[in-house]
Amino acid sequence: MSVPGSWYLILAAALFGIGAFGILVRxxxxxxxxxxxxxxxxxxxxxxxxSRMLNDIAGQVGVFFVLVVAAAEVVVGLGLIVSIFRGKRxxxxxDLHILRG
Amino acid sequence: MRYLFATILSGxxxxxxxxxxxxxxxxxxxxxVAVTVMLxxxxxxxxxxxxGYTALGVGAALASGIWSYHLSQDVSTHGAKSVIGGSLAVDxxxxxxxxxxxxxxxxxxxxxEAYIYKVGSRGPEFVALALLSASGAMLxxxxxxxxxxxxxxxILSISLYVMVAFTTSRKLAKESAFKYFILGGFASALFxxxxxxxxxxxxxxxxxxxxxFLSKNTLTSSGVLLAGMVLILAGLGFKVALVPFQFWTPDVxxxxxxxxxxxxxxxxxxxxxxxxxxxxYVAFGTLRADWQPILLVISILTLLAGAVLAVVQKDVKRMLxxxxxxxxxxxxxxxxxxxxxxxxDSLYYLFAYTIMSSGTFAxxxxxxxxxxxxxxxxxxxxxxxxxxxYPKVALSLAVLLLAQAGAPFTIGFLAKFSVLSxxxxxxxxxxxxxxxxxxxxxxxLYLRITLSMYSATSDAGGDVxxxxxxxxxxxxxxxVMVELEIEDDTQAKxxxxxxxxxxxxxxxxLAMTIGLALDANPLVHFAARATLLR
Numbered sequence: 042m043s044v045p046g047s048w049y050l051i052l053a054a055a056l057f058g059i060g061a062f063g064i065l066v067r068x069x070x071x072x073x074x075x076x077x078x079x080x081x082x083x084x085x086x087x088x089x090x091x092s093r094m095l096n097d098i099a100g101q102v103g104v105f106f107v108l109v110v111a112a113a114e115v116v117v118g119l120g121l122i123v124s125i126f127r128g129k130r131x132x133x134x135x136d137l138h139i140l141r142g
Numbered sequence: 143m144r145y146l147f148a149t150i151l152s153g154x155x156x157x158x159x160x161x162x163x164x165x166x167x168x169x170x171x172x173x174x175v176a177v178t179v180m181l182x183x184x185x186x187x188x189x190x191x192x193x194g195y196t197a198l199g200v201g202a203a204l205a206s207g208i209w210s211y212h213l214s215q216d217v218s219t220h221g222a223k224s225v226i227g228g229s230l231a232v233d234x235x236x237x238x239x240x241x242x243x244x245x246x247x248x249x250x251x252x253x254x255e256a257y258i259y260k261v262g263s264r265g266p267e268f269v270a271l272a273l274l275s276a277s278g279a280m281l282x283x284x285x286x287x288x289x290x291x292x293x294x295x296x297i298l299s300i301s302l303y304v305m306v307a308f309t310t311s312r313k314l315a316k317e318s319a320f321k322y323f324i325l326g327g328f329a330s331a332l333f334x335x336x337x338x339x340x341x342x343x344x345x346x347x348x349x350x351x352x353x354x355f356l357s358k359n360t361l362t363s364s365g366v367l368l369a370g371m372v373l374i375l376a377g378l379g380f381k382v383a384l385v386p387f388q389f390w391t392p393d394v395x396x397x398x399x400x401x402x403x404x405x406x407x408x409x410x411x412x413x414x415x416x417x418x419x420x421x422x423y424v425a426f427g428t429l430r431a432d433w434q435p436i437l438l439v440i441s442i443l444t445l446l447a448g449a450v451l452a453v454v455q456k457d458v459k460r461m462l463x464x465x466x467x468x469x470x471x472x473x474x475x476x477x478x479x480x481x482x483x484x485x486x487d488s489l490y491y492l493f494a495y496t497i498m499s500s501g502t503f504a505x506x507x508x509x510x511x512x513x514x515x516x517x518x519x520x521x522x523x524x525x526x527x528x529x530x531x532y533p534k535v536a537l538s539l540a541v542l543l544l545a546q547a548g549a550p551f552t553i554g555f556l557a558k559f560s561v562l563s564x565x566x567x568x569x570x571x572x573x574x575x576x577x578x579x580x581x582x583x584x585x586x587l588y589l590r591i592t593l594s595m596y597s598a599t600s601d602a603g604g605d606v607x608x609x610x611x612x613x614x615x616x617x618x619x620x621x622v623m624v625e626l627e628i629e630d631d632t633q634a635k636x637x638x639x640x641x642x643x644x645x646x647x648x649x650x651x652l653a654m655t656i657g658l659a660l661d662a663n664p665l666v667h668f669a670a671r672a673t674l675l676r
Contacts (some may be wrong), residue, residue, distance in 0.1 A: 050342075057335055064328050066330060073324055080331035084338050091342035100341055103289050107334065110296045117303050121323055124307070125316040 049090040070126070074118055081111045098124035157341025165213070165284075168206040168232065168240050172247075172277035175202035176270040183266045192258050192265040198644070199251045203276070207244030213237045214671075222675040228348055229287040231675045233421075235283035235489075238672035239416045242493055243283065246409035247276045252647035253504040254401040256511050263308060268308060272405065277299035279413035286372075286675070288337045288347040288425075293496075295333065295381070299415060300408065306398040313534050319399020325380065325390045325444075331375025339370030340425075348398055352425040353497030353676070361514040371426055371433060375418070382414035384474065385443035388467050392455070394465035403459060404503025407466045408496040412586050415473055415492055419485065422477065423674055437478040442576055446469030449583035450557055453590075458506060458520045461587055462499075465546065468584050469495045475577060476561050483670075484564035487557075490669040494557035505539040508644050525648050528595040535640065536595045538648050545655045547588040548581055553659045 056079055063076030085104045092100025163170070179195055199212060222233030230236075250272060258265035278297025285291035307319030314523045336409035340345050343366045344355040376387060383391040395403045422433060448468030455461045474496065476488025510520050512532060529536040545552035548559075557583060658665045 057331075060331070061328070064324065070320070070324075077327045077331060081334065082330075084331065084334045087335065087338040088341065091338065094342070095345050096341070097345060099289075099347060100338075103337075103341070103347065106289060106293060110300075110330075113296070113300055114330075114668065118323055118327070121303065121307050121319060122286050125320055 046090050046094040049086060053083045053086040053090065071121055074122065078111060081107060144288050162225040165225045165232045168210045169280045171278045172202055172273045175199065175275040179266050179270045193255060195257055195266045195269045196251055196255050199273055200248055202273060203244045203247040203251065207241050210237050210240035210244060218671060219551050224675060228285050228350060229290045231286040232284065233673040233675035235420065235674045238489060238668065239283035239412060240280050242412055242496055243276055243279050243409050245271065246412065246496055248567065249500045249504060249647045249651060250401060250405040252643045253404065253507055255643035256641045257399060257401050265417065268305065271301045271305050275305065276409060279409050282413045283416040286349050288340065292334060292337060296330060298410065299330060302410065305402045306394060308399055314397045318394045321390055322394040329377045329380030332373050334376060336370045336373030339373065341367050343367035343370060349421065349425040353427060356428045368432060371429065374421060375436065378414050378418045382411050382418065382470055383467050384440050384470055385467065386446050391467060392460045392463040396457055396459045400459065400503055400507035404500050404507065407503060408500040412492055412496050419477055419488065420674060424676055434478060437474060440455050441471050441474040442475060445577055445580040449580040452584060452587045456521055458522065458591060461591065462502060465584055465587060466499060468580055471580065472558065472561050472577065475565055479564050479570065480570045481568065486670045487560040487564045489672050490665065491557040491561050491670060493665065494553035497651050497654045498542055498554055501648060502539065502542045502657065504644060504648050504651065505535060505542060508535060508640065508648065512639060522591065522594045525591065525594045527598055538652055539595065540592045540650060542655060543588040543592055547585045551659055552655050556659055556662055600635065
């Protein structure tokens with residue numbers, strides 16, 4: 042018995058929603074960062090599922106691009122977080138409150 | 143997947159698309175020079191001759207622009223085409239934006255000269271990042287496939303995250319860098335999910351194939367497709383700061399180095415709009431009835447919120463951030479009206495806006511430099527009496543701000559006029575009135591900045607003496623002598639220390655702001671020729 046494609050799509054949509062919710066709600070910067078990765082991986086799952094449903098290779102090729110881009114983003118993002126919070130014990134977005142209005 | 147492996151194992155050659163190197167030369171030269179700069183840093187050393195690296199970058203931008211112009215001539219004689227397996231378009235639209243990008247890049251690099259010198263050992267990296275980022279912008283502008291568009295967007299954004307975070311010694315800069323990174327990543331993810339859903343609904347990521355599919359199959363009630371479209375709009379709307387997605391703009395504009403702010407408001411916005419216009423015109427052209435109401439709401443919100451919030455700000459960079467949101471609303475109006483001529487009007491506005499905005503931020507950056515202010519904040523108070531200290535700088539800023547407000551004899555006026563007349567021609571009278579209203583509100587802001595530059599300082603000692611001797615005319619010869627002496631003294635100090643490179647950049651934008659308005663035809667024709675490949 043095979044799992045229907047729509048189940049994967051619903052799972053991916055749920056993961057994407059969790060990721061988006063996390064970025065908007067959570068205050069720990071590393072968790073926000075992980076939520077970003079979760080969103081990208083939800084997209085990957087969607088692409089692979091559609092690729093299989095449509096019997097088309099383009100979606101799977103797209104996943105490779107997304108993976109590479111996500112890796113590049115992690116490199117820059119972690120570098121940024123380290124440089125911003127060097128010398129601090131914890132990383133919360135509540136410390137970032139100068140710019141308002 | 144099994145087929146792919148079978149193809150590889152059986153030894154039948156995989157068909158690669160023909161690669162047209164001429165079409166990707168503008169991007170290639172920027173990337174090539176960026177790599178060269180990094181190599182030179184390793185071989186020659188980073189402290190030696192930072193202006194050399196800047197000159198290299200400006201040269202690359204210039205070459206890229208000239209090649210883009212050559213491509214645009216080629217397009218007008220041989221017609222538009224898509225290259226490399228239909229993933230890139232070479233048409234009037236893409237070459238128009240490539241030329242605009244290279245102009246913006248030249249201005250940015252020239253203004254950045256002083257900044258690059260200041261950051262010292264990390265200066266060359268800044269040049270390399272700016273070049274890479276601009277190459278991503280060019281890729282976005284010519285992308286004919288959503289996936290290629292995404293890659294361009296990421297090359298642009300990831301380089302820009304680093305540029306925003308370039309001097310994170312101050313708390314403000316750290317905060318703005320992190321905000322930009324996390325929200326930029328969020329926007330990219332939204333765009334990407336939109337891409338995946340569109341791919342699922344239409345079976346392709348190629349813009350022409352999506353359009354073909356949508357013209358053959360009516361999918362008006364397809365939730366997946368509509369969700370994909372809205373997510374793509376949201377993702378790109380973040381990058382160009384349309385109103386529900388604009389909240390990062392003032393913070394990041396204020397916290398980033400002013401040079402980078404100018405680049406963000408000019409080149410990045412142009413690239414975002416190019417992508418938005420192309421995707422919605424070419425791929426989703428048949429779904430116009432679905433996206434037009436959304437764009438109507440967004441453009442009204444963007445116009446009004448940008449203008450109103452700009453007026454209540456205290457920091458000049460924040461004011462200009464909101465004013466750039468107001469401009470984005472105008473550009474979107476052209477897209478909303480969605481006739482072929484109004485696309486030309488949108489492009490004209492975009493060109494004018496990019497020039498004026500780059501120029502304005504260039505002057506602001508120069509002022510911060512001359513006055514010894516920090517990069518982060520220039521308040522209205524700081525600008526007081528600027529006309530006395532730096533008359534030329536004050537005059538350039540005044541002209542650029544008035545151009546943004548839409549004063550006659552500048553491209554700002556022509557741009558606003560052409561978009562508004564397109565709106566009126568399409569019988570959207572209420573929309574035209576809203577737009578005019580936002581222009582009036584925004585004018586208050588530009589006049590406020592200009593007036594504060596030309597008002598006297600309240601605290602400077604030397605100036606008080608001068609005004610006193612002016613108040614009592616012809617008291618004695620001695621007093622006049624003193625006055626003359628003071629004037630001579632100020633004359634000697636006036637306009638001293640303006641960096642040459644930045645001065646050239648500002649002069650360039652000023653010349654375009656006024657010159658292209660005095661003879662409007664070249665730019666009008668250039669924008670009108672920038673048609674989309676379908």
